[in-house]
Amino acid sequence: xxMTNFLLPWLVLLCERSxxxxxxxxxxxxxxxxxxxxxxxxxxxxxxRHNSKHICGGTILSEKYILTAAHCVCSxxxxxxxxxxxxxxxxxxxxxxDVNTVQVSEINCHDFDVEKLTYDSAVLELESPLPEGKWKxxxxxxDFTPSEGQKGTIIGWGRIFHMGPISKTLQKIEVEVYDxxxxxxxxxxxxxxxxxxxxxxxxxxxDSGTALIVDGVQVGIASFITNICGTSNKRYPxxxxxxxxxxxxxxxxxxxx
Numbered sequence: 054x055x056m057t058n059f060l061l062p063w064l065v066l067l068c069e070r071s072x073x074x075x076x077x078x079x080x081x082x083x084x085x086x087x088x089x090x091x092x093x094x095x096x097x098x099x100x101x102r103h104n105s106k107h108i109c110g111g112t113i114l115s116e117k118y119i120l121t122a123a124h125c126v127c128s129x130x131x132x133x134x135x136x137x138x139x140x141x142x143x144x145x146x147x148x149x150x151d152v153n154t155v156q157v158s159e160i161n162c163h164d165f166d167v168e169k170l171t172y173d174s175a176v177l178e179l180e181s182p183l184p185e186g187k188w189k190x191x192x193x194x195x196d197f198t199p200s201e202g203q204k205g206t207i208i209g210w211g212r213i214f215h216m217g218p219i220s221k222t223l224q225k226i227e228v229e230v231y232d233x234x235x236x237x238x239x240x241x242x243x244x245x246x247x248x249x250x251x252x253x254x255x256x257x258x259x260d261s262g263t264a265l266i267v268d269g270v271q272v273g274i275a276s277f278i279t280n281i282c283g284t285s286n287k288r289y290p291x292x293x294x295x296x297x298x299x300x301x302x303x304x305x306x307x308x309x310x
Contacts, residue, residue: 086254110263211259255285
């Protein structure tokens with residue numbers, strides 16, 4: 054199992070193996086309402102695969118380490134078996150074939166709390182370093198405070214509409230990142246960043262672990278949505294883990310940064 058509904062009946066983690074019983078079946082038009090990323094636009098993006106099937110995304114920290122969401126690979130009891138996971142890199146279009154794949158050798162879970170959805174971050178160590186290629190490591194934020202009207206970009210290979218298929222091509226969409234006062238009314242602003250892409254856009258199942266990028270820097274990790282896919286706004290935001298809150302922990306695990 055990769056997802057259970059938590060906290061409220063409409064909170065759902067974004068892992069592709071999620072099963073979400075929604076209030077209504079709503080189809081939106083493609084992430085949701087995104088566009089295809091260009092070749093080389095996000096060279097740090099990777100697909101996280103469970104038994105060769107895409108379940109989440111992640112970002113390259115270095116040739117040996119990947120950043121993703123804890124709920125993709127961890128439970129309250131700790132990490133799941135790393136031998137079931139591989140990452141696929143340097144691929145704008147993902148495939149179930151073993152092309153550009155590397156085995157995960159170790160899963161490092163932060164202090165993930167499945168009830169509060171805090172510390173939803175994990176660092177994967179790879180069995181072997183990434184070969185030279187087009188990939189580049191992501192820059193992660195040490196500090197981040199969103200301003201009113203702050204714009205960012207989210208990416209992913211998740212479902213392109215509610216209950217629809219995943220996208221084989223990496224998607225992107227511009228979002229509004231809500232200020233901490235707005236996010237803190239419902240969520241823990243020390244751990245969470247809230248965003249939206251109204252009227253019909255946002256993250257969906259399969260986008261977990263992917264990045265929220267602001268000014269070329271990763272500030273968030275896709276964690277959960279608060280309504281059905283494609284309805285992200287101030288009332289029902291997409292919620293991302295705040296990278297700056299985990300910056301020191303990430304560096305303590307990924308020792309080659």
